[in-house]
Structure formats: C-alpha cells, structure tokens
Amino acid sequence: MVPLGRRAADKVSAMPAPPQPPRSSSAKLVVLAPYLWLVAFFFVPFLIVLKISLSQTAIAQPPYLPVLDLAAGWQGIKDFVAGLSLENYATLASDDLYFFSYLRSLTVAAVSTVILVLAGFPIAYAMARAPRRWRPVLLMLVVLPFWTSFLIRVYAWINILQRDGLLNQTLSALGLIDQPLTWLATDTAIYIGLVYSYLPFMVLPLYASLEKLDDSLLEAAADLGCPRWKAFWTVTVPLALPGLGAGALLCFIPIVGEFVVPDLLGGSDTTMIGQTLWTEFFANKDWPVASAVAVVLVVLLVGPIAIYQHLQSRGVENR
C-alpha cells in the first residue's frame, strides 16, 4: 500500500541518512521497475479511458469519435482536439441514476467496511494472541478460500441463500423459522457476500499490526494502573490503527467498484456503480459514457486515499 510505504519512508528520513554507496545502473533499474509498471498498466490505460470519456459514441470500429488520425498531420490533431467534449460528464450530472448509483456504492462500501472491521478485529486479535505454533495454521485458514475462484465461491453463496438453500434448511431444522425466508436478491445477501469475500483483506493487515504488539506494553499498562479492558482501548487499538487503515482501504476501494457480488446476489431494483458501468459498456455499447463513469469513480476513490494519507502524515508530524 502506498500509505504504509510513505509512513516507513518518513520514519527513515527522521534518522540521519547512512552514507550510501553510489548506485549501480542495475540498482536504478530495480527502483524504476514499479514506476514503469504503474505507467504501463495504470497511467496509460487511464489516459485512454479519459480520452474515450471525452469522445462521442458512434456506430463504428472503435465505437466512438473522434479517432486520432496522425496520417492527416497537424490538421488531424486539430480535428481530434476539436472533437473532444465534456458532454458525457454533463450526462452523468443530469441523470440522477448515476448519482444514486455512486451514492449506493459508497454507502454499501462504507457499511461493509464497518461490518468487516467489527468481524475482522476479533479474528485478527484471536490469531495474534494464539500460541505461536498455531499461528501459521490459522493464517493458512484465512488464506484458504483463495484456493477456489472468487466467482465460484459467490455462486456457492447463491446455492446457500436460495429459497430451499442450506441457510433456510438449517434455520427451519433448528426451529427458528416456519416459512423459508427470502435471502437472495436482498441487501442482506449483498452484505453477506461482500463481508465473506473481503474478510481476509481486513484480517491480514490487522493481524500483521497486532502480531507485532509487544506483550510487555500491555504489562506496562497494567503496571501503571490500567485495567486490561482499558488497555485494549488505550494501547492495543491505537497500535493496530495502521493495520486497520490499510485493511479498511483494501476493502473499501474494491467494494465501491464491486460488480460480481451485487450482480449475482443482489436485487435488480437498485444498482451499484459497477453494474451501471457494465450496462453502459456491454448493454448500451456506450463506451464514452462508461468511460466517464469510470473516470468519476477513480476521482471518488482517490478521495479516501488522500484523506488517509493526510491523517498518516499528520500522525507523523505529531511525533
């Protein structure tokens, strides 16, 4: 994660820099590699999407206009620039379908992240407090679901949640319900699916933070008159915050753009932005509007990262 890297870098810069041997050119290449990766697989594709979002839909190949015609020389470039417009963004602003899609995505992501924190913290805490020899096994169990395809696991949930599915069978066998409940195509199903799918992304960074926590810090707190339950809030939680922040970002950001879970488990009445984008792109074949939706989504997601970074750097300054 970028924010964690920054934090570490700040720590290093607070110390006197050790004398560095002159970097060889191969060492420079290694440093360059992540940047090249980002340029090739994030920045360039983003520019392409940005360009398409400024175009108009057309029945052509590719299905939008203008297309940059370098063969026409300077005139071609001028025509190309003249053909770009913000029309698609105006469309997004004028139709409240998009606004509500974004709003719903952010709401679902926020609620899911809160549930994930509440579910993930006890799990990570129990893992970090477990006897040392058990920890690799527990870690393995958290990662185990990744051995099956994400899509297949979500399909499995359809089976569990459907009317005569495992969940209703179990509940009626326990005598908790008389009539089978409707789970599928509800918000509850979406939340179950999202929390299930993203739990490891919350648990792993939290575990990494909690596992580093030195037991003697809790002893010191007790020694200074702080009861156990209070030390949890004054020592454990503050020291787990970096992990909590990383976990929340790792969950919140992909959930905002999530398509598979709401599409397979959710109802058709309200859609998340990922589904809207999919409809624009595949059903309406409107690449420019779909691209505009994506660009706005990226801008929306940069927001929380910026806030997180701001909080992190403020934390550093407070030292």
Added chain:
Amino acid sequence: MRHRATPGPDGAGEPLVRFAAVSKRFAGVPAVNELSLDIYPGEFFALLGPSGCGKTTLLRMLAGFETPDEGQVRLAGEDLAAMPPHRRPVNMMFQSYALFPHLTVAGNVAFGLHQDRMAKSAIKARVEEMLALVKLDGLGSRKPDQLSGGQRQRVALARSLAKRPKVLLLDEPLAALDKKLREETQFELMDLQERLGTTFIIVTHDQEEAMTVADRIAVMDEGEIVQVAAPSEIYERPKSRWVAGFIGDINLIEGGVVEANGTGAVIEDSGGRRFHVAEANGVSVGAKVAIALRPEKLRIAAAASAANEANSVRGRVWDIGYLGDKSVYKVRLADGTQMKASVANVTRIVERPISWDDEVRLSWSPSAAVLLTR
C-alpha cells in the same frame, strides 16, 4: 555524597516486602523454590544471579505478572495474592523499557497518572518534575523512536517513578546500555534512590552493577537464595564456593583441616602444603574445606626472594593479562593448579620485574583468606 546507614534486618523494623516460602514452576520446571526473603523500607536491594536463576520471576511475582504456586508475597504486611497488577502500589521498569510507541515522552510519563484520574494541571506539573529528575527537560513532545537508547531508558525510569510507587522494580534496567553509559547511570540511579527514599529492587546478572548500586544483595542460583548480605560481605565472606566464584575472581585451594582453634586454622592440601587461615569459621579438624583467595590479595615476587608471609606457594608465570589499571598474572604450580594474582599498576611500567616463564612466589597473609565449607 552517599553516606546512609545500611538498612537491614537489624533495626529497620518491619519489612516492606516479604516473600514467604514462595514457589513457582513453569510447566513443571521450578523457577523459584520455597524462597523466603525480606526487603526493608528505603533499601536499594539487588537480586543477582545467572540467567534462569529465577530472579526475574521473583520480581514479576511482586509486580503481579506471575502468581506464586505456593507461598505468599506481602507488601507492607498485606498479602498481594488477590491484588491484580494494576492495583499494586509498585511500578516496574522493564528490560525492554516497554515505552508506548504511539505516545510522546510526556504521554508515556503521564500514562499512569491518567489512570489515577489526577487533575490535568497536576499531571502536567508531575510530568515536568519527572522529566527534570531524569534530565530530559524539553524532550516531552518527542516520540520514543526519536530518542537514543540512553534517553529511552530515562523515559522508562521517569514513567515508572511518576506514580511515586512504594517500591520501584528494575528489571535489568541498564542491560541495553553501553559500558560507559551504564556505569554513569548506575551512580545516577543510586543518587536518585537516595533523594527519593523509595525502595528500589533491581534484578541484574552483572555482579559489578549489583555491587555498585545495592545496599544489600541476594545472590540466587536455581530458584534459591544462596546468600543475602551487603556487597562487601558477599565479596569478602562468600558463603560457598559457588558464590565466591560468581562474584569476582577467586583462587580456591582444596584441603583438609588439620588444626582449628580460636586463633585460626591450619589447612593441609593434597600435596602436603600447610596454610594458615586467621578465621576458623567454625570448622573442625578433618573437615574438607576450600581456602578462597581473591587475586588482589596475593603478593607476587621472584622465587628467590625471602618469604615474608605465613603462606606461600611457588610456581611459574604462565600468562600475563594487562588490563590497564592492573595486571593479572596466571601462575601454574608444580602440581598443575593455576592461580591468579592481580597487581595494581601503580607506575607506568614498561619493563615488568616479572615476566613470562619466571619462577615466582605467591604469598598471602592468614587474614586474606576465607574458609569455605560448601
């Protein structure tokens, strides 16, 4: 100046801390074994022993982090068994310092005061007082990772003293410091303890450290106390071969008692040599004993010189260690025993009067030796 009457079992009244027949086992392995110990108010007390001797376990039982399997730990007459660590009026300075990394120096020092719901202004004043006490004025807003090791050690000390505990527990407090800083800090600790009058209990494996700072030392081995006494007593009158060897360097001559009375004893070793010891130490004729001799109490001279002490042995210099302030001569006797004699380097000698392979005579007065029966 430090000139305080050594508090101790005689005269100081009621003990402040009492371990009464305390035992503690970890997974069946005894760490502390039916140990009884009294520590008196105002003492600077050291628990000294090799690693794994149970000294830290003893300290942690007083702090409340370990529960004794048997026996009682009492503080000012009160049994601590039912009292959780956060209610005990003792504070501990941890070996790792255990500073809270998310709090500033001031936040760390104030942590215990906040637990007592002290008024904000009082906390501020106390924190400043504590930081001044450990000479960290002005560093209150730093975070622990911006401090040097020595400064962190001081923060830990200030934090553990902030609540004015009845007893301050120090778990190897200076182990992470380099030698010079450690020695300086030892004197600062003594000074601090004298000024505050708080009872300090220090756990250490470093015998020099214990000798320097403590009024009384309990030497521990394998979960038991081997000897409790003032540093000079432990050094000059060790109770057993083990204590004599653990505290400082020692030469041991094994032998049997051939004469013992009020004016001393005569010991004969296996080679038939006889030695006089001024204090008979209650031994009786026929007992197997060891004569313990500190290296600095031996005199070394060329073999040809006249013997002017009651006891002497002859041997050959096998090695010389130059330590700056003193030189240590390792002398091998005819029967193969090795003895060490240390000589203060009072002049800036370049040429030694005694050199490798020289025939020498080691001699000592009867009052320099101690008889050990155990």
